[in-house]
Amino acid sequence: MKKLVVIGAGMASGRLLEQLFEAAPGEWHVTLFNAEPRGNYNRLMLSPVLSGEKTYEQIVTHDADWYAAHGVDCRFGEPVVRIDRANRAVYSNTGGAPYDALVIATGSAPFIIPVPGSDLPGVVTYRDLEDTNAMIEAGVAGKDAVVVGGGLLGLEAAAGMAARGASVTVVHLMGHLMERQLDPAAGYLLQRDLERRGIKVHCKGATKAILGHDRAEAVLLEDGTVHAADLVCMAVGIRPEVRLANDAHLEVERGIVVDDALRTSDPHIFALGECVEHRSQVFGLVAPLYDQAKVLARTLLGEEAAFRPVQTATKLKVTGCDLYSAGDFAEGEGREDIVFRDPGRGIYKRLVLENDRIVGVVMYGDTADGNWFYGLMKDETDIGEMRDTLIFGPAFQGGTTLDPMAAVAALPPEAEICGCNGVCKGTIVDAVLGGAHTLDAVRACTKASGSCGTCTGLVEQVMKLTLGDGFVAPVPAGICKCTDHSHEDVRRLIRSMGLKSIPAVMQELGWKTVGGCHSCRPALNYYLLAEYPLDYRDDRQSRFVNERNHANIQKDGTYSVVPRMWGGVTTPGELRAIADAAEKYAVPMVKVTGGQRIDLLGVRKEDLPHIWADLNAAGLVSGHAYSKGLRTVKTCVGSEFCRFGTQDSTGLGIRLEKLLWGSWTPHKVKLGVSGCPRNCAEATCKDVGVICVDSGYQISVAGAAGMEVKETEPLASTPSEDEAVEIITAFIQLYREHARYLDRPYKWVAKVGLDWVKAQVADLPTRRALVERFEVSQSVYRRDPWAEHSTTTETPKWAPLADLTLEAAE
Amino acid sequence: MTIFVDIGALDDIPRQGARVIRTAQGCVAVFRTLDDRVFALDDRCPHKGGPLSEGMVHGDRVTCPLHNWVFDMNSGAAQGADEGAVRTWPVRVERGRVLISAELVSRSNAA
Numbered sequence: 001m002k003k004l005v006v007i008g009a010g011m012a013s014g015r016l017l018e019q020l021f022e023a024a025p026g027e028w029h030v031t032l033f034n035a036e037p038r039g040n041y042n043r044l045m046l047s048p049v050l051s052g053e054k055t056y057e058q059i060v061t062h063d064a065d066w067y068a069a070h071g072v073d074c075r076f077g078e079p080v081v082r083i084d085r086a087n088r089a090v091y092s093n094t095g096g097a098p099y100d101a102l103v104i105a106t107g108s109a110p111f112i113i114p115v116p117g118s119d120l121p122g123v124v125t126y127r128d129l130e131d132t133n134a135m136i137e138a139g140v141a142g143k144d145a146v147v148v149g150g151g152l153l154g155l156e157a158a159a160g161m162a163a164r165g166a167s168v169t170v171v172h173l174m175g176h177l178m179e180r181q182l183d184p185a186a187g188y189l190l191q192r193d194l195e196r197r198g199i200k201v202h203c204k205g206a207t208k209a210i211l212g213h214d215r216a217e218a219v220l221l222e223d224g225t226v227h228a229a230d231l232v233c234m235a236v237g238i239r240p241e242v243r244l245a246n247d248a249h250l251e252v253e254r255g256i257v258v259d260d261a262l263r264t265s266d267p268h269i270f271a272l273g274e275c276v277e278h279r280s281q282v283f284g285l286v287a288p289l290y291d292q293a294k295v296l297a298r299t300l301l302g303e304e305a306a307f308r309p310v311q312t313a314t315k316l317k318v319t320g321c322d323l324y325s326a327g328d329f330a331e332g333e334g335r336e337d338i339v340f341r342d343p344g345r346g347i348y349k350r351l352v353l354e355n356d357r358i359v360g361v362v363m364y365g366d367t368a369d370g371n372w373f374y375g376l377m378k379d380e381t382d383i384g385e386m387r388d389t390l391i392f393g394p395a396f397q398g399g400t401t402l403d404p405m406a407a408v409a410a411l412p413p414e415a416e417i418c419g420c421n422g423v424c425k426g427t428i429v430d431a432v433l434g435g436a437h438t439l440d441a442v443r444a445c446t447k448a449s450g451s452c453g454t455c456t457g458l459v460e461q462v463m464k465l466t467l468g469d470g471f472v473a474p475v476p477a478g479i480c481k482c483t484d485h486s487h488e489d490v491r492r493l494i495r496s497m498g499l500k501s502i503p504a505v506m507q508e509l510g511w512k513t514v515g516g517c518h519s520c521r522p523a524l525n526y527y528l529l530a531e532y533p534l535d536y537r538d539d540r541q542s543r544f545v546n547e548r549n550h551a552n553i554q555k556d557g558t559y560s561v562v563p564r565m566w567g568g569v570t571t572p573g574e575l576r577a578i579a580d581a582a583e584k585y586a587v588p589m590v591k592v593t594g595g596q597r598i599d600l601l602g603v604r605k606e607d608l609p610h611i612w613a614d615l616n617a618a619g620l621v622s623g624h625a626y627s628k629g630l631r632t633v634k635t636c637v638g639s640e641f642c643r644f645g646t647q648d649s650t651g652l653g654i655r656l657e658k659l660l661w662g663s664w665t666p667h668k669v670k671l672g673v674s675g676c677p678r679n680c681a682e683a684t685c686k687d688v689g690v691i692c693v694d695s696g697y698q699i700s701v702a703g704a705a706g707m708e709v710k711e712t713e714p715l716a717s718t719p720s721e722d723e724a725v726e727i728i729t730a731f732i733q734l735y736r737e738h739a740r741y742l743d744r745p746y747k748w749v750a751k752v753g754l755d756w757v758k759a760q761v762a763d764l765p766t767r768r769a770l771v772e773r774f775e776v777s778q779s780v781y782r783r784d785p786w787a788e789h790s791t792t793t794e795t796p797k798w799a800p801l802a803d804l805t806l807e808a809a810e
Numbered sequence: 811m812t813i814f815v816d817i818g819a820l821d822d823i824p825r826q827g828a829r830v831i832r833t834a835q836g837c838v839a840v841f842r843t844l845d846d847r848v849f850a851l852d853d854r855c856p857h858k859g860g861p862l863s864e865g866m867v868h869g870d871r872v873t874c875p876l877h878n879w880v881f882d883m884n885s886g887a888a889q890g891a892d893e894g895a896v897r898t899w900p901v902r903v904e905r906g907r908v909l910i911s912a913e914l915v916s917r918s919n920a921a
Contacts, residue, residue, distance in 0.1 A: 514869035515826065515844055518878060521866060541826035545864040545875035553875060557861045801829035801840065802817040804915045 004028040004300070005090055005097050007080045007244065008105035012273035012289040014040035014062055016103065019297035021070045027301065030072045031097045033090070036128060037077035039067060044286060044420070046132050050160030056129060073097075083248040085266055101268055101300060104245060104256060108238035108274035108284075113148065117210030122217075123232045126157040135231065141165030143230035146219045148207050150177040152314065154235035155194070159321075161233070162199050169227045170194070171205040171219060173236075181314045181325035185341075186348055186364040193321050193346070196750050198708070202227070240275040240282055255282045260306035261299045262292055272296050278307060286420050287312045313361075313374050313419045324370035327377050328352065329360035340391045344756030349391055356384040369393035371458065375415040408461040417462060418455045423448035425462055432466040439463070480519035482511050487740040491527050500532055502539060518544075523741035526628070529664060530736050533777035538664075546626035550785045551608055554601065559608060561587075561600040562625035563615050564661065567635045567653035567673075568596025577618030585611050595632030595670065597623055609795040612786035621784040628742070629664045630671075630732075633657040634682065638675030638692065647692035649675035652721055659725065660732060662782040663774070666739040666748070669732065684712045687745040688728055697724040701731055701757070702749040710746055713754050716761065730761045730770040737773075812900045814909035820846065823908070828863040828872075833914040838899060839863030840908060841883055843870060849883035850901035850910055856894035 004020075006013050009032055020028060032039075040062045048054040067074050078092040089098045110125035112118050124134050140161045147158040150172030162168045170177075176187030177194075191201045206222040210232055219227045240255035251257040251265035255277030262270050262278075272292040274283060283289060288309050298305035313326035329352045331337075340349040345365060351373065352360035358377040363370055372394045376383060383390050394410040411417075413426030423446050436442045442459060443449055449456045478484040485493070490509065499505045502524050506516060516524070521542040528536045546552050551559035563578065578598055582590050588602035603611055612622075624631060633656050636642065638649030653673040660669075672683030673690040683689030685705035689712045691698045696719035700712035716727050734757060739748035749757055761767050788794070823829045823842040830837050830853055837853035839862050847870065853863045860876030870883050880889040886896040900911040 515867070515871075517868050517871075517880075518866045518873035521868065541824060541867065544866070549864070553861075553864065555858070555876065557859075557864075797822075797829075800832050800837075801822055803832040804815070804817070805832050805834050 001026065001029040002100045003031070003098060004101050004103065005031045005033070005099035006103045006105060007033050007090065008107055008273070008275075009034035009036070009038075009040045009062075009074075009076070010105055010107050010273055011040065011043055011061075011286060012107075012293050013103060013105035015290050015293035016105070016272065016296055017062075017070070017072070019294055020300060023297060024301050025070075028101075030070070031075065031099075032067070032072050033075045033078055033080045033092055033097075035077070035079035036130070038129070039063070039074065039076060041129065043128070046126070046129070047156035047160045049129075050126075050132050050135060050157065051163035052136075053163075080244060083244060083269075085248055085269070088268060099268070101270065103296070104264070104269065104271040104275060105273045106241040106244060106275045109241045110234060111237045111239050112234050113207055113236055115207055115209050117212060117216065118234070120210055120212050120214075120216045122212065122215040122230065123210060123234065126153055126233050126235050127238070135161060135233065136164070138231050140231060143167070144228040145169070145231040145233065146171060146227050146229040147233045147235055148219070149235035149237065150174070150201065150203070151180065151235065151237070152178065153238075154233070155190075155321075157233050157235050158194070158199050159197070161231075162197065166231070167198075167200075169200040169202060169229075171202045171207060171221065171227065173204070173206055175203055177201065177203070178323075178325075181362075182323065182364075183329050183350065183362050185350070186323060186325070186362050189346055189348055189364045190321055190323060238274065238284060240277065242275060245271070245275070253277050253280075260295075260308075262296045262307060263299070270296055270299065278309065281309060283309070285312050285314065287422060290421060310378065313370065322365055322367050324361065324363040324367035326370070326374050327358070327360035329362050335359070338387070338391045344753045344759075346753055351391060353383070353387075356382050356387070358383060371416060371419075371455075372411060374419075375411070378416070408458065409465055417458050418446075418448040418450075420455075421447040421450060428459060428462045429466050432463055437463075437467065479523060480517055482506075482513040482516050482520050483509060485509055487523065490524070491531075494527055494531055500528065500535055502528065502542060516542075522547075526664060526666065526741050530777070533780050547628070549605070549608065550622055550624075550626060550789060551603070552626045556602075558602045558604055560625070561603050561608070561611055561615075562593065562597055562623040563620035564623035564657075565597040566657050567633055567650050569635075569650060569654065570597075574618055574620055577615060577620060581611050581614050584614065593625070593632075595623075595625070596634050597625075597632065599625070606799040609790035609798050613790040613795075616784070616787050616790065622786045624661065627664065628667050629662070629669065630657070630660040631668050633660075633671040633673060634686070635673045636675050636680035638673075642675055644678060645675035645692070646694050647675060647697065647721070649673045649681065649690070649692050652690065652692075652697075652724070653681075655721075655725060656728060659729065659778075662784075663732070663736070663778060664781060665732065665736050666741050667744045669735075669745065671728075685709065686712065688712075688731060690724060690728070695719055697721065699724060699727055699731075702746040702754065704744065704746045706744075708746075713749070715754075715758060726767060726771055727761050729774050730767040731757070733770040733774040733777075734760055736777075737770075813912035814900070814902065815912045815915055816907050817910050818908055820848070820903050820906050820908055823848070826867040828865075828867065830861075830863045831910070831914075835914060837861070837863075838910070838914060840901060840910065841867055841872060843867060843883075846903070848901050848903055848908055850899040851881070851883060851886055852897045852899075854896070855879055855881075856888070856896060857892070862896065 042059045042061050045059040078094055080090050080092050082091045089096055110127045125131050141164055143166050145161045145166040145168045147154045147170045150170050158168045158170045176184045177190050208222045209220045210216050211218040211220050216229055216232045219229050242252045242256055245252050245256040256264055256271040256275050258264055258271050258276045258278055262272050264271050273289050292307055295305040295307040334354055336353045338351045347365035350362045351358055357380050361373040411425050415425045417423055417425050427446050428448055431442050431446045436445050449459045479487055499508055505524055525539050525542040529538055540548050551561055582600055585607050587600045591599045593599050633653040635650045635653030639645035639647055669687045671688045672681040672686040674681040674683045675692045677691055685703040689700045698717045699715045701715045703712035704710040718724050735745050817831050825842055826844050828839045828841040830839055839851050839853040841849045853861050855862055855874040857879050858876055860874040862872055862874055864875040865872040871880050873880050879892050881896055886898040888894045902909050
């Protein structure tokens with residue numbers, strides 16, 4: 001048997017060995033050296049390992065059994081130190097091996113910017129399992145991490161560390177993220193999405209030094225910014241690992257120079273992977289490396305084969321950031337753009353055309369048609385005929401419905417589905433017809449979706465097309481286990497099918513359980529009362545205990561009672577009534593809340609209607625401190641008393657609270673009104689905040705001060721108090737009509753986009769219609785539930801049904 | 811043979827809701843389902859003591875209001891991954907009246 005020595009057990013050489021053993025078992029005896037103390041694993045899956053979604057064991061591609069079965073002599077943990085070309089042998093730190101053919105697959109090394117401090121402990125790279133484990137073991141939770149480099153690798157590292165609880169800042173030298181794959185518009189959308197996920201992004205940031213005494217403490221940029229950093233991850237780029245080849249005097253430029261057959265300047269030595277340079281090009285993505293593996297396998301078996309790099313597409317493996325990029329998208333003479341933007345949904349698609357052919361594709365937010373565009377680009381299809389509707393994708397060509405299955409059905413057999421492994425639709429169809437009826441089976445025999453996994457959905461669609469109803473694909477998440485319908489679907493169907501009760505929804509939409517569960521019932525109740533305020537009757541039994549009992553349950557089963565104090569203003573009479581009630585019902589704790597009112601904690605359930613009646617008598621009503629609805633409007637004293645106040649912030653706060661109280665919303669809503677920019681009412685971390693200024697009112701929305709802390713974003717400014725009230729009312733109604741149940745406004749705004757929200761409330765007819773619908777709803781709900789539940793007929797229902805201890809005593 | 815005592819009218823308990831009765835053995839929650847079946851369970855979640863009577867009733871299940879443990883009201887057994895059970899008591903409906911096991915009245919059983 002001829003002797004083949006391979007240096008480096010990476011993804012490229014792993015694929016080479018697979019091809020070699022499959023085509024001609026027994027032709028070569030293989031000795032495999034690897035500096036890492038392990039065999040080949042899927043390096044594309046390091047980010048799920050970093051984020052904790054997968055373990056190392058789950059990403060191993062070749063285990064000890066596989067190597068043994070193919071007679072591979074594994075020398076793991078043995079870095080090769082020298083190649084003796086004259087005697088055709090390699091030497092490692094502990095031994096050596098002779099060869100008839102040698103394959104260098106040493107991959108690449110991460111590039112570390114040589115700034116002061118780059119050698120401090122705490123500065124790591126992100127390239128292999130050791131790096132990944134170092135980051136995991138550093139225990140990043142709660143620490144500050146800085147990732148230098150906003151390319152593919154850097155962003156995956158950032159997302160992984162953020163998932164483990166680190167506070168992550170990405171420092172990127174260029175003006176926008178992933179500038180090699182994205183244009184500025186898509187880069188901006190990506191940055192926005194990452195920032196929503198709590199990852200800070202600093203573009204145009206040149207690293208000057210890493211500061212710290214014994215270990216990294218901060219990163220200093222050229223512009224003087226300092227970012228705190230317990231951990232610094234360098235992900236600025238890679239360079240081919242060519243030291244062995246250099247020492248052996250092979251021809252080396254940026255990488256080890258190879259010809260089309262992947263032969264180096266020595267006819268017995270070959271190279272593939274990230275360490276090579278082919279026709280002045282080096283490679284970083286996996287697809288061309290797999291092509292090289294195919295070609296080299298044939299070369300080693302004495303067949304003619306030539307490596308021709310093709311354009312590859314890029315996808316980012318960060319959950320929630322959906323982007324696709326392929327080809328060339330620089331602007332240039334003779335180039336034209338077709339651009340589609342839906343800022344509300346964060347969707348951006350751009351096709352770059354030259355001579356009626358696609359030369360570049362950039363997509364963000366909705367990348368379903370990426371492979372179709374890519375196919376047109378690769379085949380240089382003349383798109384002149386369909387140019388008008390091209391951007392809408394394959395489903396639009398020929399007038400078929402906009403069904404994702406139709407889009408997949410429209411793909412020709414040679415359309416590429418899995419970019420990593422170069423698997424086309426026809427191959428998958430053949431595999432399915434050949435008996436592969438599960439995703440795992442298709443993966444095993446075609447490798448489709450086996451590397452980065454982003455095409456899994458597409459592969460499933462091809463399987464479904466081929467198998468018809470015989471294939472059950474995992475469905476998108478429903479509201480809960482009772483249904484496969486998502487919140488959005490249910491809401492849409494309630495409207496379009498005119499469903500007006502919970503049983504009707506469950507019946508018509510095929511609920512799988514009897515009576516739903518504690519997740520879907522409150523959501524359905526909300527959607528129905530928001531859609532049909534006049535027809536639908538609120539279902540108390542579908543509410544959580546706090547909303548059903550109009551008080552907050554405490555851990556011992558007692559309740560807290562919070563009367564409303566409009567705008568945080570009260571009177572001696574009200575305070576006296578509260579004090580009397582606290583004494584009368586032996587309230588264990590009286591506490592001032594963060595929303596400028598008073599909380600009576602520890603009230604027994606049977607006392608609730610009585611204490612409410614007492615408070616009602618003093619003019620106090622429910623503060624809804626328990627509801628997914630309007631909670632409080634926090635105010636400062638404003639121009640009434642304060643020497644800095646510019647407007648009557650207290651008066652505006654009271655007016656807003658009297659307008660909005662009692663309304664049900666998808667989640668709780670808190671407002672703040674400050675009389676001047678000193679912002680004593682802390683309005684800029686509320687769901688809606690108003691800052692009064694000399695010229696009027698600045699309205700901002702979508703703040704948060706809970707598990708997440710977020711400043712509000714400007715919605716509108718107006719000189720008129722009336723208009724301010726109208727805009728705020730319209731915003732609340734828009735939130736009521738569109739947000740998913742249990743999404744606070746900041747989450748909802750992040751999903752639909754602030755620009756869309758602004759456009760809705762800025763357009764006068766739309767705004768007026770929203771306000772009108774809000775008023776219709778409030779005609780039902782602007783009332784005090786405490787009064788309704790403390791009548792003589794209702795009060796007994798709060799006490800036990802029977803007391804058998806009394807009968808026992810008799 | 812179980813002896814039953816009258817504790818009230820079925821209509822005093824809301825559908826998909828519950829009422830509490832005080833007994834010598836602690837509070838017991840009496841549930842009524844959408845289809846008018848009744849169940850009686852100790853009003854105390856084995857997890858953190860939450861009042862099950864305040865939970866949401868769906869089918870013949872109830873979800874504890876404190877931490878969303880779900881119990882099958884037929885057996886009192888916790889569902890899903892949670893382990894534990896609530897004691898159930900014999901209860902039935904006759905001519906619109908709810909009757910419960912008389913052992914809840916006797917003092918000798920008091921814990």
